[in-house]
Amino acid sequence: MTIAKQPTEPYNLPDERGHFGPYGGVFVAETLMYPIEELNRAYQHYIKDPEFLAELDHDLKHYVGRPSPIYHAERLSRHLGGAQIFLKREDLNHTGAHKVNNTVGQALLAKRMGKTRIIAETGAGQHGVATATVAARLGLECVVYMGSVDVARQAPNVLRMRLLGATVMPVESGSRTLKDALNEALRDWVTNVDNTFYIIGTVAGPHPYPAMVRDFQAVIGREARKQMQEMTGRQPDALVACVGGGSNAIGLFHPYIEDREVVLYGVEAAGDGIETGRHSAPLTAGRPGVLHGNRTYLMEDEDGEIIETHSISAGLDYPGVGPEHAWLKDSGRAHYVSITDAEALEGFHALTRMEGIIPALESSHAVAYAMKLASTMDKDQQILVNLSGRGDKDINTIASREGIHL
Amino acid sequence: MSRLKAKFEALKQMRRKALIPFITAGDPNPEFTIPALHALVKAGADMIELGVPFSDPMADGPVIQRASERALAHKMGLRRVLQLVKEFRAEDCETPVVLMGYLNPIEAMGYQAFAERARDAGVDGVLTVDLPPEESSDLLPLLEEAEIDPIYLLAPNSTGERIRRMDRLGCGYLYYVSLKGVTGASHLDLDDVRRKLSEIRKLTDLPIGVGFGVKNAELAAAVGKLADAVVVGSALVERIEAARSADQALKDIVDLLQSMRAALDAMS
Numbered sequence: 001m002t003i004a005k006q007p008t009e010p011y012n013l014p015d016e017r018g019h020f021g022p023y024g025g026v027f028v029a030e031t032l033m034y035p036i037e038e039l040n041r042a043y044q045h046y047i048k049d050p051e052f053l054a055e056l057d058h059d060l061k062h063y064v065g066r067p068s069p070i071y072h073a074e075r076l077s078r079h080l081g082g083a084q085i086f087l088k089r090e091d092l093n094h095t096g097a098h099k100v101n102n103t104v105g106q107a108l109l110a111k112r113m114g115k116t117r118i119i120a121e122t123g124a125g126q127h128g129v130a131t132a133t134v135a136a137r138l139g140l141e142c143v144v145y146m147g148s149v150d151v152a153r154q155a156p157n158v159l160r161m162r163l164l165g166a167t168v169m170p171v172e173s174g175s176r177t178l179k180d181a182l183n184e185a186l187r188d189w190v191t192n193v194d195n196t197f198y199i200i201g202t203v204a205g206p207h208p209y210p211a212m213v214r215d216f217q218a219v220i221g222r223e224a225r226k227q228m229q230e231m232t233g234r235q236p237d238a239l240v241a242c243v244g245g246g247s248n249a250i251g252l253f254h255p256y257i258e259d260r261e262v263v264l265y266g267v268e269a270a271g272d273g274i275e276t277g278r279h280s281a282p283l284t285a286g287r288p289g290v291l292h293g294n295r296t297y298l299m300e301d302e303d304g305e306i307i308e309t310h311s312i313s314a315g316l317d318y319p320g321v322g323p324e325h326a327w328l329k330d331s332g333r334a335h336y337v338s339i340t341d342a343e344a345l346e347g348f349h350a351l352t353r354m355e356g357i358i359p360a361l362e363s364s365h366a367v368a369y370a371m372k373l374a375s376t377m378d379k380d381q382q383i384l385v386n387l388s389g390r391g392d393k394d395i396n397t398i399a400s401r402e403g404i405h406l
Numbered sequence: 407m408s409r410l411k412a413k414f415e416a417l418k419q420m421r422r423k424a425l426i427p428f429i430t431a432g433d434p435n436p437e438f439t440i441p442a443l444h445a446l447v448k449a450g451a452d453m454i455e456l457g458v459p460f461s462d463p464m465a466d467g468p469v470i471q472r473a474s475e476r477a478l479a480h481k482m483g484l485r486r487v488l489q490l491v492k493e494f495r496a497e498d499c500e501t502p503v504v505l506m507g508y509l510n511p512i513e514a515m516g517y518q519a520f521a522e523r524a525r526d527a528g529v530d531g532v533l534t535v536d537l538p539p540e541e542s543s544d545l546l547p548l549l550e551e552a553e554i555d556p557i558y559l560l561a562p563n564s565t566g567e568r569i570r571r572m573d574r575l576g577c578g579y580l581y582y583v584s585l586k587g588v589t590g591a592s593h594l595d596l597d598d599v600r601r602k603l604s605e606i607r608k609l610t611d612l613p614i615g616v617g618f619g620v621k622n623a624e625l626a627a628a629v630g631k632l633a634d635a636v637v638v639g640s641a642l643v644e645r646i647e648a649a650r651s652a653d654q655a656l657k658d659i660v661d662l663l664q665s666m667r668a669a670l671d672a673m674s
Contacts, residue, residue: 029465034563191587303483304514305461
């Protein structure tokens with residue numbers, strides 16, 4: 001496969017079949033082709049419809065609480081003695097993470113399409129909660145698939161979804177985690193295509209999902225451009241965001257892709273360390289393949305069977321990654337690095353103690369990398385970190401990891 | 407002429423419907439597969455669909471999912487599946503074998519290497535569940551060169567345009583997924599199948615196999631009235647799963663297939 005050094009200018013991927021270079025596309029069983037084409041038609045129509053966009057903006061402002069602020073982490077920056085660290089506060093959104101930007105958008109689309117039933121997959125439960133939330137608001141039936149391993153380790157989010165009226169379906173197949181929840185949601189969709197809208201939570205899945213979820217999340221980067229200009233009179237030197245499927249990262253990166261002076265860093269979960277094999281870093285240590293409807297980097301064995309992943313953060317515990325990230329990696333536009341569980345915890349504690357902000361374990365990976373990076377940069381340089389979620393949901397994980405009894 | 411095409415033509419002359427059993431390679435263990443394939447042929451199979459285990463079988467119901475998991479516990483990946491086909495071919499060079507599975511194992515092996523190794527093993531057709539025609543332009547010429555038929559799926563919601571495309575690209579037969587759902591589902595509606603097949607027949611001359619939800623001899627006969635080939639998968643795999651021994655499993659799948667064969671032959 002031939003790969004251009006840089007993406008085309010101006011950046012306008014994906015193509016109409018959903019390809020980002022060799023990545024993305026539509027790799028699904030025939031039964032799903034019709035609903036995917038139906039969804040793509042609706043999405044292409046409404047994403048340009050002023051009335052739809054006005055309703056979306058209204059909901060993002062009054063329901064989600066946008067724009068989310070940007071905060072200058074002065075004390076942390078001073079402590080590190082390098083670049084100035086700024087935080088895009090997606091943790092302050094309704095439901096506590098960036099996930100809701102996308103579920104609000106897709107739920108409005110579902111309503112326009114006349115669908116009465118919403119399904120979703122979830123790992124840590126943040127996307128499940130964000131989906132159950134919008135389903136409750138619109139009065140739509142909601143079923144969330146969640147691996148039984150995750151059901152056990154994310155009990156508070158399971159209860160939240162149930163309180164919001166969703167049915168949580170534990171998935172017992174495969175590794176009983178996020179990827180298996182996605183398989184099960186696809187099976188549900190195949191069976192109930194007529195009345196069901198599948199809200200995928202990340203920039204993966206068959207086209208148009210990677211582009212659609214990106215477009216709903218790109219509000220993060222659009223706001224950031226404006227806010228950084230207002231706050232500092234210029235754009236940051238580097239952006240840092242964690243990458244599981246990669247929706248918060250692409251949301252921040254996308255409006256900056258043509259802005260070559262801004263360096264983009266996606267941070268994968270190195271788990272126990274890349275060298276141990278117990279990690280969730282397909283861009284760092286995987287290879288291209290096809291899973292869940294798109295071609296992208298995957299963690300797989302030599303027979304192409306998907307292997308189990310590991311991360312302290314359930315939200316990063318996924319063997320694939322959005323196809324646009326695969327393309328940004330190959331084209332050299334973005335850099336992908338990794339942070340171990342132990343380093344993420346250091347980032348978690350540093351931000352909590354020095355800035356009074358408890359970050360999600362996912363976002364702690366971005367914080368930890370930004371801390372490393374800042375130390376190598378000058379004081380008048382700037383790093384913008386996407387603080388994608390708040391850490392309240394993770395206190396049980398922290399407690400058990402550090403031997404604390406609650 | 408490909409083995410599949412020749413087989414369908416011969417069956418047509420005999421006015422006989424094709425019966426196609428599906429089992430997952432390596433389920434419940436690698437030793438079971440070769441004897442099972444020979445036994446199924448003896449029991450009346452005209453061709454075989456052999457499932458390639460995959461860790462994430464998105465279009466399959468729980469029965470085939472568990473079969474994949476049992477096979478993968480024995481490390482039954484694509485390379486070993488091809489080895490099994492080769493072993494089968496040592497004694498049977500007549501019965502067409504179609505590999506049915508997902509794309510990623512083929513991606514991992516590499517398209518070129520896969521096409522060559524599959525040809526060398528004696529594979530006749532490849533049905534890749536998650537490779538629609540839109541994405542298959544790289545693999546198709548390699549399969550053609552290796553004289554392997556690409557088998558495509560059709561679904562109840564496939565549009566006329568898509569049916570025509572499958573007709574152009576597909577060889578051997580088209581596999582009509584008889585319901586909206588995963589393998590092994592239980593709401594097969596024969597009237598729907600009849601309506602859709604008459605629409606499909608207007609757009610293609612390829613033989614049409616029908617699968618998903620064919621559980622017993624009675625349903626096999628009913629589907630056989632409408633289609634050129636009847637595919638039975640989950641019902642066989644369920645019996646393999648339930649059996650207490652390999653001998654029992656062999657006997658149970660042979661019994662089921664024989665009853666379907668008898669029912670199909672009785673109607674013609």
